[in-house]
Amino acid sequence: MTTSLPTLDQTQLSRAISLLDEEWLQHDPDLGPVMPLVLGRGVGQDWHKAGTFRHHLIGVARTLTLWQQPKHVRQLGLLHSVYGNAHVDLMKFDPKSERGRLQEAVGEDAERLIHLFCVMSRIEFLGELFKGNLKNDGSLIITLQGAPFELSARDVAAFIVVSMADICEQWYSWQDDIYMGYPDYKAQPAQQHWAAALWPGPMRPTTYRWGQISRLGHFLQHPALKNQLPQPPVFDHGRQVMAPGDEAAAAALYWSVMQQSQPLMSSAATAAVLEQAIKLNPWVAEPYMVLSQLHMTERNFDLGRQYAEAGVQTAACWGNSWDKRIGWDGWMSWGRVLLQSAQKRQWPETLNKLNNVALTPEH
Template sequence: MTLPWHSLDTTLFSRAQQLLDEGWITRDPELAPVLPVVLERGVGQDWHKAGTFRHHLYGVARSLALWQQPHDVQLLGLLHSVYGNAFVDLVKFDARTERARLQGLVGEEAEHLVHLFCTMSRSQFINKVLERDFDEDGGMELELNGPAPRETVQLTPREVAAFIIVSMADTIEQWFSWQEEIYSRSPNVDTSRKQAVHWAASLWPGPMRPPSRKISQLSQLGLALQHPGLAGLLPMPPVFNRCTVSVSKEDDAAASSLYWSVIQLDQPLVDLDVATHVLEQAVRLNPWVGEPQMVLAQVYLSAGRQDDAVLAARSALQCFSAWGNAWDKRVQWDAWIAWTRILLQSATDGTWPERLDKLNNLALRG
């Protein structure tokens, strides 16, 4: 059965290359002036899921830059939690006293998006999007955070589109198995489980396994952008074939499990056939993340299947370039791209080392 390989969009890959250097954000004319004010609030020291709060904010902004979002949406990504929200207590700016300061820094339009994103009910928003509960024009009435009875706010179609796209970038940057365990059934979180009883699940960072259901949920968020009132308001993210296809929960979970079984060496190790078939099935079930395809490229190389390795490595590189963040959080996005380029180079040139120790000094040429 033919595998669903992606061709490499060289224009997209070129944009991704420009974002591999962590200093990219310091050279952005819109984002760079904001950094000193944000950094002085200690975001580089705050813990946040798979890294620090700085890593998270930069990573969300990176995906939005890669997706060519307008500057106010990129600024929203960089500042999307600075007033705090229902999910985190990381309040870096006091919404009661410091809105004017942030408005002076990023402009009223961007600050309005940030404030609204922080104060609205994110859970209700995600649920309404997943249920396609939009107004006819693509707008949405939403509750604000706080005790009942809650105030409501009317989102414009552009605000809905922006918040969907930022939510996609926000989720792909941070979600991995530890969050999946403690934040079960998000956005409808299971609050019944006590920490002392489920202490093993709470040990951070845990096994760093990729999530089992979030890619499916992200594909549904992306599909919502095809609503007639939302389509065309903002650049469409280049994931899920420009947000036109979805992944089922069942396929998402199965693909993640199959991939992880190879990573954990739960397959026979004497030859490569079983691991190859398992990874190929993972790619068939979920062809929208790069890591299974990248590992498969290396397995193909080990088996002497250079032509197949080229296809797998190119496809993996396309997926990494489309997301701007890693699905498998064990290493950073730029590291996944670097190793994938090594695999593609080796497959193209037929130079995969025969000796194990030679893997230690592979380098990209040109």
């Protein structure tokens, strides 16, 4: 493979490692004081896609923190659905009577963004962006309570960044099936499509939503939006857009390896499939890590190190996993084990010893 691989940015890695500790949020000066109020509403008991509502809110906030977003955007991420919305029947705060309480907790500016993000149509917001209706000044016209409403460039930028984090935290193949074509989708009868309805399904990576994240990131390159917020460090900081066909093909190739559809006696064939998946979609971490392990199993530690480094760097830029069978913290931990093992040029030679691998302290 001749494509250059991502290399490790120690600053980005350190930022990611600091968020692996489950206690990071309570020590965060902007978000920590708000958490008791949110947890008091039972968010840890509510189902949400690939976990609980608590997992989702924290996961979105974690990505926004990793992307170095300002306080009001991170607070929006942590509380982005607490007034409920068209997709989630989880109203944790009554928008008719409790807006004042949330304003006391996060301030009027952040609360205004939270309320607007909940009551507006996110389908329409994404649809208008994808139709190319962003104005020269960065504003966007949507419909709110039956009337045209103009979102300012500042609000558009905040909603784009939070939408990127929101998608990457929760989306996988179960939602691909029930929302196929989102935001332009048609609701299908559950009884007729009962197999697609069974949660959580096979948990394949999404076949089209990461491409939409790349398009959202690219909107932040718009002259009126470019300096509104820090550019998320994904898709070459918003300069690259992934083609839908490439994303779908890469996901299929990766999943064929995970389902052991390749010749099990030929690691070379599997490596070639993973290389092609990476060529089509170099923006996600997990294929790099799987290929790293494959190379180290074959005692090719130099390539194993390169792919482990690429995987850890890419994961450190996201804050949430693409292959949601395992959470981001698990993939980050595994990637660091791979990288350290490759640097030491050591990898188990028997299957049972794989259970013993661990990250060892650096001296």
